[in-house]
Amino acid sequence: MKIDPNKSIFIQLADYIRFDIYSGKxxxxxxxxxxxxxxxxxxxxxxxxxxxxQVLEEEGLIYCHSTLGYFVCPSEEVIQKNKQKYISDxxxxxxxxxxxxxxxxxxxxxxxxxxxxxx
Amino acid sequence: MEIIKDTxxxxxxxxxxxxxxxxxxxxxxxxxxxxxxxxxxxxxxxLLAKIEPYQFKLHLVNEKEISYxxxxxxxxxxxxxxxxxxxxxxxxxxxxxxxxxxxLDEFKLNPKQKIKKLSMGEQKILxxxxxxxxxxxxxxxxxxxxxxDLLNDEIFRNMIINRYDETxxxxxxxxxxxxxxxxxxxxxxxxxxxxxxxxxxxxxxSTVSLSVEDYFKEVMRYVKGD
Numbered sequence: 001m002k003i004d005p006n007k008s009i010f011i012q013l014a015d016y017i018r019f020d021i022y023s024g025k026x027x028x029x030x031x032x033x034x035x036x037x038x039x040x041x042x043x044x045x046x047x048x049x050x051x052x053x054q055v056l057e058e059e060g061l062i063y064c065h066s067t068l069g070y071f072v073c074p075s076e077e078v079i080q081k082n083k084q085k086y087i088s089d090x091x092x093x094x095x096x097x098x099x100x101x102x103x104x105x106x107x108x109x110x111x112x113x114x115x116x117x118x119x
Numbered sequence: 120m121e122i123i124k125d126t127x128x129x130x131x132x133x134x135x136x137x138x139x140x141x142x143x144x145x146x147x148x149x150x151x152x153x154x155x156x157x158x159x160x161x162x163x164x165x166l167l168a169k170i171e172p173y174q175f176k177l178h179l180v181n182e183k184e185i186s187y188x189x190x191x192x193x194x195x196x197x198x199x200x201x202x203x204x205x206x207x208x209x210x211x212x213x214x215x216x217x218x219x220x221x222x223l224d225e226f227k228l229n230p231k232q233k234i235k236k237l238s239m240g241e242q243k244i245l246x247x248x249x250x251x252x253x254x255x256x257x258x259x260x261x262x263x264x265x266x267x268d269l270l271n272d273e274i275f276r277n278m279i280i281n282r283y284d285e286t287x288x289x290x291x292x293x294x295x296x297x298x299x300x301x302x303x304x305x306x307x308x309x310x311x312x313x314x315x316x317x318x319x320x321x322x323x324x325s326t327v328s329l330s331v332e333d334y335f336k337e338v339m340r341y342v343k344g345d
Contacts, residue, residue: 003301005330008321039280043273044301045149046283048321 001042009044013052021061021072022083032062032070120146122179122257122288129166129173136162140315142307146179147285151299151320152292153335154309160292161190163309164259167290180256180288184213188250190261190292196235200228200245207249219252225274240266251278257288264295272298300331308335310342 001016003009020026032038035053039046053070056062061082062070073079098108123144129137136159144150152160165171168187194203200223208216223230226244237245247263263275279289279302290307291299300306300320308316323334 008325043276045304
């Protein structure tokens with residue numbers, strides 16, 4: 001993972017792990033690296049990793065086993081729900097941006113079509 | 120929890136360094152101490168390490184649990200590295216010889232090498248190694264980076280994370296901000312003899328979208344020196 005020094009490391013790390021889970025790179029019930037190992041791999045402050053794990057745990061995306069550490073949520077259903085919420089939240093932000101630019105739905109559909117490589 | 124909360128005034132015979140400066144250090148954080156040349160970074164570390172005659176009130180940290188790395192430490196040049204490490208092992212109860220030897224190997228230094236044969240960078244590494252090999256509660260590290268190559272920088276950071284736990288506090292004074300900013304949770308910015316600002320590094324990044332290094336350049340450009 002490449003960390004952008006100009007952006008919040010906390011947000012970047014949370015998204016990094018989130019995307020790994022959403023995309024299926026990290027499977028349900030698979031074990032996450034310990035806080036220290038993750039800190040060493042990414043060369044960031046262990047406190048930041050701890051905060052990221054705590055937030056993801058609150059969201060239900062990962063859970064903490066008292067002795068074995070952190071694991072990805074076992075339920076595919078919960079992961080999918082979480083993913084949809086994340087995507088719709090991001091899209092809402094994006095819609096606000098589009099509204100501010102005064103772009104119509106037809107125009108944006110066209111742009112998205114072009115980006116996807118449709119004719 | 121705070122290990123230090125104090126207001127300091129300190130001067131050398133003909134130079135005022137700090138005047139009623141408030142300083143607060145929390146336990147379990149990694150601080151980056153930054154500021155212009157001659158602003159008092161090293162002095163602050165010396166004060167905290169109790170080398171200067173000034174009585175800081177320390178909480179939760181015993182005086183013997185401070186590990187201080189000065190910027191210019193000189194060892195007896197006729198000694199071999201291994202003899203020096205064994206000397207520390209004999210004289211410091213919290214010194215871990217295993218830790219030192221493990222990292223000595225990672226730095227690819229030969230324990231039988233004589234200290235006078237070491238290059239500038241290798242001497243820096245040795246200072247740093249000895250500082251981190253002590254199991255302390257407060258680490259004060261004065262400019263670890265000059266003369267040290269990029270791959271060894273990586274080991275430097277790795278050592279700090281390995282040593283880190285929630286009871287340990289690190290204060291690192293350096294000009295190579297970008298080397299350490301990912302690791303640091305706070306930066307202490309010495310703005311002049313009257314102010315030391317304490318800022319969360321992630322807050323700097325998220326509020327002004329600047330790395331700590333760029334933020335430092337922006338801010339200090341407009342601060343008048345005294």
